């Protein structure tokens with residue numbers, strides 16, 4: 001059956017399908033960027049409850065580290081399992097693979113080059129996976145060790 005515009009029903013269906021897919025990936029992007037914020041807040045609360053002080057967020061350094069300890073020259077990134085392609089938890093969306101896959105590959109590439117830039121400026125870089133925050137004790141001990149050794153080595 002043809003509509004008055006001469007489009008077949010199937011054609012109309014595929015257009016609305018495409019729009020729906022676009023909306024869905026937009027929604028997904030929103031959900032995931034909120035997820036990233038939540039992950040940062042989670043680390044902030046882990047640090048607070050462990051009584052670890054002296055950190056700042058979002059300082060103007062290469063890659064905008066999520067947290068820095070200026071005195072210890074330690075930069076911390078919390079990597080969302082999806083956005084940074086965690087091997088355990090990154091499930092590729094079924095639609096628009098051609099968009100998501102290169103995007104995540106670019107993120108990973110940028111993570112590496114940001115790390116190189118920061119190290120050149122004398123920063124140590126720690127990247128924590130979002131999933132690792134589910135073990136606060138381990139996270140704290142990892143950071144505490146890094147902080148102690150940074151401050152010791154001056």
Ligand SMILES: [Zn+2]
Nearest residue numbers: 081086089131
């Ligand atoms: Zn993960």
